Amino acid sequence: MNTKEEIAEWFKGLQNRICAAIETADGGGKFSTEEWERSEGGGGVTRILQNGNLIEKGGVNFSAVHGKLPENISAALKLPVSDFFATGVSIVIHPHNPHVPIIHMNVRYFETLPNNSLSFGEGRGEASSWFGGGIDLTPHYVNEDDAKYFHAALKQTCDKFDKDYYPKFKKWADDYFFITHRNETRGVGGIFFDRLAEDAHHSKENLFEFVKAVGETFAPVYTELMKRNSGKPFTEKEKHWQLIRRGRYVEFNLVYDKGTKFGLDTNGRIESILMSLPAMASWQYNHIPEAGSAEEATLKMLRKGVVWA
Amino acid sequence: MNTKEEIAEWFKGLQNRICAAIETADGGGKFSTEEWERSEGGGGVTRILQNGNLIEKGGVNFSAVHGKLPENISAALKLPVSDFFATGVSIVIHPHNPHVPIIHMNVRYFETLPNNSLSFGEGRGEASSWFGGGIDLTPHYVNEDDAKYFHAALKQTCDKFDKDYYPKFKKWADDYFFITHRNETRGVGGIFFDRLAEDAHHSKENLFEFVKAVGETFAPVYTELMKRNSGKPFTEKEKHWQLIRRGRYVEFNLVYDKGTKFGLDTNGRIESILMSLPAMASWQYNHIPEAGSAEEATLKMLRKGVVWA
Numbered sequence: 001m002n003t004k005e006e007i008a009e010w011f012k013g014l015q016n017r018i019c020a021a022i023e024t025a026d027g028g029g030k031f032s033t034e035e036w037e038r039s040e041g042g043g044g045v046t047r048i049l050q051n052g053n054l055i056e057k058g059g060v061n062f063s064a065v066h067g068k069l070p071e072n073i074s075a076a077l078k079l080p081v082s083d084f085f086a087t088g089v090s091i092v093i094h095p096h097n098p099h100v101p102i103i104h105m106n107v108r109y110f111e112t113l114p115n116n117s118l119s120f121g122e123g124r125g126e127a128s129s130w131f132g133g134g135i136d137l138t139p140h141y142v143n144e145d146d147a148k149y150f151h152a153a154l155k156q157t158c159d160k161f162d163k164d165y166y167p168k169f170k171k172w173a174d175d176y177f178f179i180t181h182r183n184e185t186r187g188v189g190g191i192f193f194d195r196l197a198e199d200a201h202h203s204k205e206n207l208f209e210f211v212k213a214v215g216e217t218f219a220p221v222y223t224e225l226m227k228r229n230s231g232k233p234f235t236e237k238e239k240h241w242q243l244i245r246r247g248r249y250v251e252f253n254l255v256y257d258k259g260t261k262f263g264l265d266t267n268g269r270i271e272s273i274l275m276s277l278p279a280m281a282s283w284q285y286n287h288i289p290e291a292g293s294a295e296e297a298t299l300k301m302l303r304k305g306v307v308w309a
Numbered sequence: 310m311n312t313k314e315e316i317a318e319w320f321k322g323l324q325n326r327i328c329a330a331i332e333t334a335d336g337g338g339k340f341s342t343e344e345w346e347r348s349e350g351g352g353g354v355t356r357i358l359q360n361g362n363l364i365e366k367g368g369v370n371f372s373a374v375h376g377k378l379p380e381n382i383s384a385a386l387k388l389p390v391s392d393f394f395a396t397g398v399s400i401v402i403h404p405h406n407p408h409v410p411i412i413h414m415n416v417r418y419f420e421t422l423p424n425n426s427l428s429f430g431e432g433r434g435e436a437s438s439w440f441g442g443g444i445d446l447t448p449h450y451v452n453e454d455d456a457k458y459f460h461a462a463l464k465q466t467c468d469k470f471d472k473d474y475y476p477k478f479k480k481w482a483d484d485y486f487f488i489t490h491r492n493e494t495r496g497v498g499g500i501f502f503d504r505l506a507e508d509a510h511h512s513k514e515n516l517f518e519f520v521k522a523v524g525e526t527f528a529p530v531y532t533e534l535m536k537r538n539s540g541k542p543f544t545e546k547e548k549h550w551q552l553i554r555r556g557r558y559v560e561f562n563l564v565y566d567k568g569t570k571f572g573l574d575t576n577g578r579i580e581s582i583l584m585s586l587p588a589m590a591s592w593q594y595n596h597i598p599e600a601g602s603a604e605e606a607t608l609k610m611l612r613k614g615v616v617w618a
Contacts, residue, residue: 048594050593057594059594181579182579243589250559251563254559254563254564255564255573264564270490270491271594271595274560274592277556278592279592279593280552280589280590280591281559281589281592282588282589282590283586283587283588283590284588285341285366285580286343
């Protein structure tokens with residue numbers, strides 16, 4: 001059975017492989033590396049690329065933290081008060097060119113540790129563990145071919161493990177990556193899954209293999225999307241629209257994103273958590289795209305239930 | 310006794326007076342006016358100035374809304390489920406020049422209406438009402454003279470009504486306008502107060518007079534700060550720092566601000582609520598000001614408990 005140390009080690013390797021692939025595709029930018037420790041237990045490695053050739057700001061974070069689970073999180077997760085261990089890789093990439101989409105990926109493993117200080121009753125913790133994760137794409141301008149390519153790649157990865165995964169996790173992403181107060185999805189979605197625990201159909205080893213496959217899907221897919229779109233010319237108006245869409249991205253991350261909330265609530269490293277925010281974003285009062293424009297066409301596609309694969 | 314209609318009407322007049330004063334001080338920009346209705350009851354008037362001479366983006370909102378209080382808000386306010394009425398003026402102004410501070414003001418009145426559908430027990434609503442509000446200043450560069458002038462003006466307004474108000478509400482502002490995850494205050498604070506209800510010392514009329522006085526303090530104080538600082542030259546570096554500080558402003562408003570949360574939770578008008586977000590903001594990974602710089606000096610003053618008046 002995979003230990004938490006083995007899982008964390010694999011995630012750390014994934015971080016390095018993804019950074020190397022992104023650097024090659026960028027053709028200029030280099031990731032900085034900062035190792036950090038969390039006073040309550042564990043730490044991480046934050047890798048940031050700023051002002052690359054193609055990437056304006058991107059972060060590829062690894063962390064493996066442990067300690068006492070804060071009460072508000074225990075309650076939210078419906079878990080007894082216990083110690084926890086969490087490890088994962090989180091990525092957000094903001095490109096310069098508005099025709100290259102923003103991308104996000106997270107793969108993670110979470111484990112509660114038996115709480116030996118409680119000897120009976122409801123609070124007595126049983127160790128439990130699960131995987132979670134997701135990849136979603138946020139184009140500033142929805143390109144249907146790219147969205148189909150992206151979803152086809154995710155479907156292919158999912159289908160190798162369980163034919164139910166893609167439809168289930170695609171819907172989950174539609175529901176999760178949703179900006180309720182704007183009544184729009186963050187982008188064209190992708191997959192999202194949480195609390196994937198071993199059961200009669202899937203061993204823990206099998207789940208870990210699936211999460212590995214998701215992690216390995218990231219680099220080839222995103223570097224392909226960089227290659228397809230980075231050479232496209234863009235106008236001032238398109239750049240402005242990109243900044244408006246990045247504003248929406250900020251809204252999602254600060255208002256809804258559970259990973260961000262978990263990080264803030266567990267006294268995580270702020271600069272690592274908020275690396276997801278763009279170098280520049282804009283809010284304009286009541287911005288409404290012109291009728292018939294590419295911007296309006298994109299807005300119309302930011303909804304749940306679009307079939308991309 | 311002041312009725313809710315009279316209070317709302319006074320707030321509406323305040324909105325107009327403040328917009329007129331800001332337009333005069335700006336010397337070019339004009340506020341747009343949009344009236345809106347809320348499907349669950351009530352509505353408002355949103356007035357926005359964009360790309361003025363001195364103001365980059367500013368909003369002065371009036372609203373008077375009513376309806377059923379959402380359950381999550383009833384619970385947060387520890388109120389029985391009931392109908393509510395809320396009216397107020399909310400202001401956020403983002404100037405072009407980084408030497409002019411951002412300012413925020415809110416004055417509001419809230420009333421729960423007796424719930425006649427419940428005839429006994431804890432859920433039986435009694436009508437109750439209170440005032441709330443605050444003004445706080447967020448300089449990109451803390452100017453001590455300006456901060457003292459600002460706090461002295463607020464103290465003078467408070468002292469006319471109750472000598473305990475300023476010290477109490479100044480501390481409340483320090484605690485409220487605090488970005489916990491950054492361990493820094495949003496700016497140099499000001500005053501904040503909530504659930505100010507009539508009691509043995511203050512009649513409702515007296516509380517309303519206080520809230521009026523707070524409202525009328527805004528325009529002379531902020532136009533003075535505009536006059537003092539708008540002519541100062543600034544560098545690219547100072548403009549960049551302004552964008553970073555605006556990023557912190559966005560973090561506060563989306564993560565902590567209760568007015569924003571109340572608006573989102575009561576299906577408020579999104580563009581009116583989020584008018585507080587700046588035209589442009591920036592996030593740079595792990596931005597640390599140079600030792601001995603003006604930026605570092607400002608950061609050091611963004612803490613609770615500084616005595617300004």
